[in-house]
Amino acid sequence: MHLTLPSVDTLANEALAAQLARDLDDKTKPRGSLGRIEALAAQIGLIQGCTRPLLESPQLVVFAADHGIAAQGVSAYPAEVTRQMVGNFLAGGAAVSVLARQHGLGLTVVDCGVAHDFAPQPGLVLAKVPRCEHGTADSSQGPAMSVAEAKEAMANGCRLVRDLPGNALLLGEMGIANTSAAALLMARLTGLALSQCVGRGTGLDNAGLAHKQAVLQAALAANASAVQPLDVLATLGGLEIATMAGAVLQAAAERRVVVVDGFITTAAVAVAHALAPPVLQRCVFAHASAECGHARWLQKLGVQPLLDLGLRLGEGSGAALAWPLLVSACKLLGDMASFSSAGVSREEPSASA
Amino acid sequence: MHLTLPSVDTLANEALAAQLARDLDDKTKPRGSLGRIEALAAQIGLIQGCTRPLLESPQLVVFAADHGIAAQGVSAYPAEVTRQMVGNFLAGGAAVSVLARQHGLGLTVVDCGVAHDFAPQPGLVLAKVPRCEHGTADSSQGPAMSVAEAKEAMANGCRLVRDLPGNALLLGEMGIANTSAAALLMARLTGLALSQCVGRGTGLDNAGLAHKQAVLQAALAANASAVQPLDVLATLGGLEIATMAGAVLQAAAERRVVVVDGFITTAAVAVAHALAPPVLQRCVFAHASAECGHARWLQKLGVQPLLDLGLRLGEGSGAALAWPLLVSACKLLGDMASFSSAGVSREEPSASA
Numbered sequence: 001m002h003l004t005l006p007s008v009d010t011l012a013n014e015a016l017a018a019q020l021a022r023d024l025d026d027k028t029k030p031r032g033s034l035g036r037i038e039a040l041a042a043q044i045g046l047i048q049g050c051t052r053p054l055l056e057s058p059q060l061v062v063f064a065a066d067h068g069i070a071a072q073g074v075s076a077y078p079a080e081v082t083r084q085m086v087g088n089f090l091a092g093g094a095a096v097s098v099l100a101r102q103h104g105l106g107l108t109v110v111d112c113g114v115a116h117d118f119a120p121q122p123g124l125v126l127a128k129v130p131r132c133e134h135g136t137a138d139s140s141q142g143p144a145m146s147v148a149e150a151k152e153a154m155a156n157g158c159r160l161v162r163d164l165p166g167n168a169l170l171l172g173e174m175g176i177a178n179t180s181a182a183a184l185l186m187a188r189l190t191g192l193a194l195s196q197c198v199g200r201g202t203g204l205d206n207a208g209l210a211h212k213q214a215v216l217q218a219a220l221a222a223n224a225s226a227v228q229p230l231d232v233l234a235t236l237g238g239l240e241i242a243t244m245a246g247a248v249l250q251a252a253a254e255r256r257v258v259v260v261d262g263f264i265t266t267a268a269v270a271v272a273h274a275l276a277p278p279v280l281q282r283c284v285f286a287h288a289s290a291e292c293g294h295a296r297w298l299q300k301l302g303v304q305p306l307l308d309l310g311l312r313l314g315e316g317s318g319a320a321l322a323w324p325l326l327v328s329a330c331k332l333l334g335d336m337a338s339f340s341s342a343g344v345s346r347e348e349p350s351a352s353a
Numbered sequence: 354m355h356l357t358l359p360s361v362d363t364l365a366n367e368a369l370a371a372q373l374a375r376d377l378d379d380k381t382k383p384r385g386s387l388g389r390i391e392a393l394a395a396q397i398g399l400i401q402g403c404t405r406p407l408l409e410s411p412q413l414v415v416f417a418a419d420h421g422i423a424a425q426g427v428s429a430y431p432a433e434v435t436r437q438m439v440g441n442f443l444a445g446g447a448a449v450s451v452l453a454r455q456h457g458l459g460l461t462v463v464d465c466g467v468a469h470d471f472a473p474q475p476g477l478v479l480a481k482v483p484r485c486e487h488g489t490a491d492s493s494q495g496p497a498m499s500v501a502e503a504k505e506a507m508a509n510g511c512r513l514v515r516d517l518p519g520n521a522l523l524l525g526e527m528g529i530a531n532t533s534a535a536a537l538l539m540a541r542l543t544g545l546a547l548s549q550c551v552g553r554g555t556g557l558d559n560a561g562l563a564h565k566q567a568v569l570q571a572a573l574a575a576n577a578s579a580v581q582p583l584d585v586l587a588t589l590g591g592l593e594i595a596t597m598a599g600a601v602l603q604a605a606a607e608r609r610v611v612v613v614d615g616f617i618t619t620a621a622v623a624v625a626h627a628l629a630p631p632v633l634q635r636c637v638f639a640h641a642s643a644e645c646g647h648a649r650w651l652q653k654l655g656v657q658p659l660l661d662l663g664l665r666l667g668e669g670s671g672a673a674l675a676w677p678l679l680v681s682a683c684k685l686l687g688d689m690a691s692f693s694s695a696g697v698s699r700e701e702p703s704a705s706a
Contacts, residue, residue, distance in 0.1 A: 027448070028438070028441050028446060028447055028448075029447075029448055029666050030429070030430075030555035030556045030665070030666065031556060032556075033555065033556075033643075033664065033665045033666040034448065034664060034666055034670070035643060035662045035663025035664045035665065036662040036663050036664075037662060037664070037674070076383070076700045076701060077383070077698065077699075077700055077701065078698050078701055080698060081697060081698050084695070084696060084697040084698060085381070085697060087695070087696070088381050088690055088695045088697055091690070091695065093381060093688075093689060093690025093694070093695050094381055094382075094689065094690070094695075095380070095381075095382055095387065095685055095689055098681075098684050098685055098688045098689055099681060099684075099685070101684075101688075102677070102680060102681060102684055103677075202383035202386065202700070203383045203384060203385075203386075203700060290386075290388060306662070307660070308661065309388045309389040309390060309659070309678075310388025310389050311386065311387060311388045311390070312383070312386045312388065313382050313383065313386040313387055317387070321390070321677075321678060321681055324455070324456075324674075324677040325662075325674065327455060328451075328452060328455060328674055331451050331452075331454075331455055332448055332451055332452070335446075335451045335454075336446060336447065336448055336451055337441055337444070337446025337447070341446070342437070342440070342441045342444065342446050342447075343437060343440070344434060344437040344438060344441055345430065345431050345433060345434050345437060346430075347429045347430055347555070347556060348429060348430065348431055
C-alpha cells in the first residue's frame with residue numbers, strides 16, 4: 001500500500017516563545033521558581049501556538065498486539081496475557097483504567113494484532129493488519145513484518161487519531177514480549193550495544209535476562225540489513241509500536257500534545273522522530289521507567305522526563321500519572337495573577353542591599 | 354504558657370503491612386511495577402490503619418509570618434511581600450491558589466505573625482502570638498523568640514488542625530527571609546556546616562548569597578547555647594515554622610496524612626520529628642526543592658521525595674502538584690482488579706522456560 005506520512009512542521013516561533021517567557025516572569029512568583037512546570041507551560045503554548053493554551057478532551061490510547069518472539073520465552077508472562085489484559089482494560093480493572101477515570105481521560109483500546117478475535121464493543125477499536133491478525137512473526141527467525149504491513153499499521157494509527165476528539169494524546173501499550181521489540185529498535189536506531197538496551201521487562205530473573213539477550217542478539221543478526229527507520233520498524237518492531245508511530249505522526253501534524261509513557265511508547269516516538277524530527281517538540285515525556293534502557297534512550301533523544309517513580313508497568317500508567325502536571329502548567333499560565341494586577345512588589349534591584 | 358505536645362504513636366503493624374503487600378501483589382500488574390506508588394499506597398494504608406485508605410477533604414494550609422532577620426537584607430524581596438502575598442492567596446491569584454482549585458484542596462491562610470493587621474476575612478485564620486504580632490526578632494542579634502512564644506505558636510498550630518476537616522494536611526508557607534530561618538534550623542539540628550544549608554532562596558545573586566551566609570553565621574553565634582529542639586526552634590526559627598511544627602504534631606497524632614512541600618516546611622517537620630520521631634511515618638515528601646540544602650536534608654531524614662521538578666516557590670505549590678499521586682495510590686489499591694477477579698494469568702514459574 002502507499003502511505004503518505006503526515007508532514008510535521010517545526011514549531012520555531014521566537015516571538016511567541018519570548019511572549020510566553022515574559023508572561024511566566026510576570027506571574028507572582030520568583031522568576032523561574034516553578035522550575036520544569038514553567039518549561040512545560042511554554043512547550044504546550046508553542047505546540048498550540050498561543051499564550052493561553054488549554055488542554056481539551058485528553059485521550060489515552062492503549063495500543064495492543066502480540067509478538068512472534070514471545071514464543072522464545074523472552075517474557076515472564078504467557079502470551080495470552082495480552083488478550084486477557086485487553087479484557088481487563090475494557091472492564092475497567094487495570095491500572096490505566098483506574099487512572100483514566102481519576103483524571104477524566106478518554107480511554108480507547110486498539111487491537112493492532114492481538115492473537116484473539118474480539119467481538120466489537122465500546123472502547124475497543126479493531127485495527128488489525130491483514131496477514132498479521134494474530135501478531136508479528138518471530139523476529140529472531142526473520143522479519144517481524146514486511147514494510148508494507150508496518151506501513152499499513154502506521155496508516156491505521158493515523159486514521160485512529162484523526163477520529164479522536166481533543167488536543168492531547170496519551171500513549172499506552174500492551175503486548176507480552178514488547179520490551180523485546182522495543183529493545184531491538186533501541187539497539188538498531190541508537191547504535192548502542194544490545195546489553196545497554198535489554199532489561200527485565202515485567203520481571204525476568206537473571207537466567208531469563210541472559211536468555212532474552214541471546215534471543216535478541218539472534219534477532220539483530222537475522223535482520224542485519226535493516227537500517228532505514230521503516231525497515232527497522234518492520235523487521236524488529238511490533239504492530240502496536242507501528243500503529244503508535246503512525247498515531248504519533250498524525251497527532252504531531254495536528255499539533256496535539258503527545259504524552260509519552262515508558263520504554264515501548266518511547267520506541268514508537270523514536271521511530272516517528274527518525275522519520276520527522278519535529279515530532280519531539282510535541283512530546284512530553286511522562287517518566288523514566290525502571291526498565292533499564294529507558295533513561296538512556298531519553299538521554300539519547302535529549303529529553304527529560306517529568307517523573308521518576310520506578311514505574312515499569314506500561315499501559316500508559318505513567319502518562320496518566322503525569323497528566324495533572326500538564327493541566328497545572330496550563331492553569332498556572334492562564335490563571336495566576338501578575339505582579340501588577342496583584343499589587344505585589346518585585347525583586348529588589350540589588351539582592352544584597 | 355504550658356504546652357502539652359500531642360502524643361504520636363508508632364504505626365508498626367506487621368499484620369496490616371503484610372496484608373497491604375499481598376493486596377498490592379494480587380493486582381493485575383507485574384509485582385512491584387507501580388514502583389514508588391505502591392510504597393505510597395502502603396504508607397497511607399498504615400497511616401489510616403486499613404487496607405482501603407481513602408483521602409477525604411484535603412486541607413492545604415499556608416502558614417505566614419515575618420522575620421526580623423529580613424532587615425539584614427538576606428532576601429531578594431522586600432519584607433512587605435509577605436503581607437502582599439497573603440492578599441494574593443486570599444484573592445485566588447497565587448500559584449497555590451490555582452493548584453488548590455485544580456485539585457479541590459481546601460485552602461486556609463494563617464497569619465502567624467505577619468507585619469500587618471489583617472481584617473478578619475474568609476479563608477484567613479488570625480493566630481498571632483502576643484509580643485510577636487509583627488514577626489520575630491532578628492536572630493542575628495539574639496533569640497528570634499522566647500521558648501514560651503514558640504510554644505504558644507505551636508499550640509496555635511495544634512488548635513488550628515483540630516478545627517480542620519478531612520484526613521490530610523498539605524503544608525505551605527510564606528515569609529520573606531524564611532529560607533534563612535530554615536537554613537539555621539537545618540544547620541543546628543543536623544550538625545551540617547552552614548554552607549551546606551544556605552541557598553539562594555527566591556533568587557539571590559552571588560554577593561547576596563555570601564552576605565546571607567555571613568548574617569546566618571552571626572545568628573548561629575548569637576544563639577550558640579540553643580541545642581534542644583524547642584530552644585533551637587525559638588531562637589533560630591520563625592513563627593510560621595513553629596505554628597506549622599505544632600500543626601504537624603497534631604495532624605500526626607490524629608493520623609492525618611501530612612504532605613510536606615519544600616525547604617521551609619521540611620524545617621517544621623524536622624522540629625516535630627525531633628520532638629516525636631514517629632511523625633515521619635505520617636509524612637509524604639512531595640518534592641526535592643531547587644533550594645540547595647533541601648535534598649541533603651531529606652537524605653539526612655532518610656526520606657525520598659516524589660517529585661524533582663526544580664521547584665523553589667514554596668507556598669505549598671509542590672505539595673499541591675504531588676497531591677494527585679496520593680489520590681492515585683489510594684485508587685489503585687482500592688479499585689484495580691485482582692488476577693483472579695479479572696481472569697488474568699500470573700507470572701510463569703520459571704521466567705526463562
